[in-house]
Amino acid sequence: MPVKTYGSAVYGIEATTITIEVNITSGTKYFIVGLPDNAVRESLLRVESAITTTGYRMPRQKIVVNLAPADIRKEGSSYDLAIAVAILSASGQLETDLLDQYLIMGEISLDGGIQSIKGALPIAIQARKDGFKGLILPKANAKEAAVVNDLEVYGLESLREIIDFLNGKRNFEPTQVDTREEFYNNINNYESDFSDVKGQENIKRALEIAAAGGHNVILIGPPGAGKTMLAKRLPTILPPLNLYEALETTKIHSVAGKLASADSLKTIRPFRQPHHTVSDVALVGGGAYPQPGEISLAHNGVLFLDELPEFKRAVLEVMRQPLEDRRITISRAKFTVDYPASFMLVASMNPCPCGFYNHPEKECVCGPGIVQKYLSRISGPLLDRIDLHVEVTPVNFSELSSDRPFEKSELIRERVIKARGIQTKRFEEQKEVYSNAQMSSKTVRDICRINDSSQLLLKKAMEKLGLSARAYDRILKVSRTIADLAESEEIQMEHLAEAIHYRSLDREGWAG
Numbered sequence: 143m144p145v146k147t148y149g150s151a152v153y154g155i156e157a158t159t160i161t162i163e164v165n166i167t168s169g170t171k172y173f174i175v176g177l178p179d180n181a182v183r184e185s186l187l188r189v190e191s192a193i194t195t196t197g198y199r200m201p202r203q204k205i206v207v208n209l210a211p212a213d214i215r216k217e218g219s220s221y222d223l224a225i226a227v228a229i230l231s232a233s234g235q236l237e238t239d240l241l242d243q244y245l246i247m248g249e250i251s252l253d254g255g256i257q258s259i260k261g262a263l264p265i266a267i268q269a270r271k272d273g274f275k276g277l278i279l280p281k282a283n284a285k286e287a288a289v290v291n292d293l294e295v296y297g298l299e300s301l302r303e304i305i306d307f308l309n310g311k312r313n314f315e316p317t318q319v320d321t322r323e324e325f326y327n328n329i330n331n332y333e334s335d336f337s338d339v340k341g342q343e344n345i346k347r348a349l350e351i352a353a354a355g356g357h358n359v360i361l362i363g364p365p366g367a368g369k370t371m372l373a374k375r376l377p378t379i380l381p382p383l384n385l386y387e388a389l390e391t392t393k394i395h396s397v398a399g400k401l402a403s404a405d406s407l408k409t410i411r412p413f414r415q416p417h418h419t420v421s422d423v424a425l426v427g428g429g430a431y432p433q434p435g436e437i438s439l440a441h442n443g444v445l446f447l448d449e450l451p452e453f454k455r456a457v458l459e460v461m462r463q464p465l466e467d468r469r470i471t472i473s474r475a476k477f478t479v480d481y482p483a484s485f486m487l488v489a490s491m492n493p494c495p496c497g498f499y500n501h502p503e504k505e506c507v508c509g510p511g512i513v514q515k516y517l518s519r520i521s522g523p524l525l526d527r528i529d530l531h532v533e534v535t536p537v538n539f540s541e542l543s544s545d546r547p548f549e550k551s552e553l554i555r556e557r558v559i560k561a562r563g564i565q566t567k568r569f570e571e572q573k574e575v576y577s578n579a580q581m582s583s584k585t586v587r588d589i590c591r592i593n594d595s596s597q598l599l600l601k602k603a604m605e606k607l608g609l610s611a612r613a614y615d616r617i618l619k620v621s622r623t624i625a626d627l628a629e630s631e632e633i634q635m636e637h638l639a640e641a642i643h644y645r646s647l648d649r650e651g652w653a654g
Contacts, residue, residue, distance in 0.1 A: 163207070164228035222248060289321050336549060356578065357486070357579045360532065362492075392407050427470055437483040
C-alpha cells in the first residue's frame with residue numbers, strides 16, 4: 143500500500159507543497175519519478191546508507207518514489223528525509239499516524255545526520271497556509287522557520303531522532319521564537335556610524351536626501367576621499383525595517399541560503415557590495431536553477447557598486463529594467479520566476495583612470511580624450527536612472543585631525559523618518575509607492591508642481607545641461623524630497639536649485 147509524506151519545493155520566494163508517495167512491490171530496482179533532478183535521483187543512495195547506519199534495513203524490493211505534482215521540476219537534496227521516512231513506513235518499520243500532520247524536509251548524510259536546507263522560511267509559511275500541524279527540519283534551520291506563528295517547528299539532528307519522534311518514543315520541544323521581540327531588540331543594530339566620517343558635510347547632506355526619498359546616488363571623487371566609507375554608512379540613516387519588510391527580506395536570503403543558523407530574522411537593512419568581476423546572472427539572478435541575484439539580496443536595502451566603470455557594460459545594462467520596475471522576472475521555457483528588487487543603488491567611481499581629474503591640488507596625467515572614454519563606460523540611460531551625482535572632494539588636514547564630534551546617524555535618521563512619514567501619508571492611496579523615488583511620471587506632474595520662476599530656472603538648466611525627460615523627472619523628485627526634509631508643502635526655488643546641483647555628470651567640464 144502506498145505511503146505518503148509531504149515536502150516542499152521553492153520557486154522564486156514562494157513554496158509549493160510536494161507529496162512524496164512510496165510504493166514497495168516485488169522486484170529489485172529503485173525508481174524516482176516526478177521530474178527529479180540529479181540531486182533528487184541520487185537521494186536513494188544517501189537514504190539507503192542512512193537507514194542502514196541507523197539500524198534499520200533498506201527493502202530489497204522494487205521501490206517507486208513519486209514526487210507529485212509530477213509536472214513540476216524537483217531540485218536539490220532536501221527531499222531525502224521525507225523519502226527515508228516514507229520508505230520506512232511503507233516497509234512496516236515505522237508505525238505512526240502523524241505523517242499527514244507534518245511537513246518533512248532535510249538532506250540526509252550517510253551516517254543518518256541531517257544537513258541544512260535552503261528556503262526554510264517560505265516552506266514554513268506555506269506549511270501553515272496548507273493546514274499542517276508542524277514542520278520537521280534540520281536543527282540549523284529551526285530558528286528561521288520558527289518565525290512563523292501557529293506552526294510547531296521541530297529542529298532535529300538525525301534520522302534516528304525523527305523516527306523516535308514519529309513513533310512516540312521520544313518527546314521534543316518545538317523551537318520557539320518571539321518574532322516581535324527578536325525584531326525590536328535588533329533593529330538599527332549597526333556597527334558603523336556617520337559620526338565616524340570626518341568632514342564631508344555636503345556629501346552627508348546628499349546621502350540624507352537620498353535616504354529620505356529612496357533615491358539612487360553616484361559618488362565621484364579621487365581615491366581616498368571617503369566614497370566607500372560614506373556609502374557603507376548609508377543603511378544606518380535609512381528608516382528601520384518594518385516587520386513585513388523584515389520577513390520579505392528574510393525570505394529572499396533564506397531561499398539563497400545566505401541566512402546564518404543563529405539568525406531567525408533580518409532586522410537591519412541589507413548592504414550588498416558585489417565585486418566588479420560579477421557576472422550579469424550573479425547580479426540580477428537566474429541560472430539553470432534560478433536563484434536570486436545581488437539586486438534581490440539588496441531588496442529593502444542598499445546595493446553598492448564600487449568603481450562603477452570597472453564593471454562590464456553588459457552587467458550594468460541588465461540593471462536598467464529592475465531599477466525602474468523594482469523587481470526582476472526570470473523566464474525559462476516552462477516557468478517564470480519573479481524576485482523583488484526594490485533597492486537603493488549607490489555607486490562610486492574615480493573621475494578618470496588616474497583618479498585626479500578636477501582634483502583641487504593634484505595634476506591629472508590622463509591624455510586627451512581619456513576622461514571622456516573612461517566616463518563613457520557608463521551608458522547615458524543608466525546615468526539617467528541615478529538621481530544624485532555627487533562630487534566628493536578630499537578632506538583637508540584640519541578636518542581630518544579635528545576632535546570635534548560629528549553628527550550621529552541616529553539624528554540624521556530621525557529627520558529621514560520624518561520626511562518618509564510625509565511621503566507615506568502622501569502616497570497612502572497609491573499601490574506600491576512608498577517614497578518620492580518611486581513616483582511615476584504622471585504622479586510627478588500632479589505632485590511636484592513648481593511656480594513660474596522655478597519653471598524658468600529648470601528650463602535654463604535643461605537647455606544648458608542637455609538633460610533628458612527622465613532627468614527632468616528625477617530633478618523634480620529630488621526637489622520634492624528636499625522640500626519634505628524642510629517640511630515645506632511647496633517646492634521652493636532653493637529646493638529646485640539644490641536638486642539641479644546634484645547632476646554633476648551632466649554639467650560641462652566632465653566631458654574630458
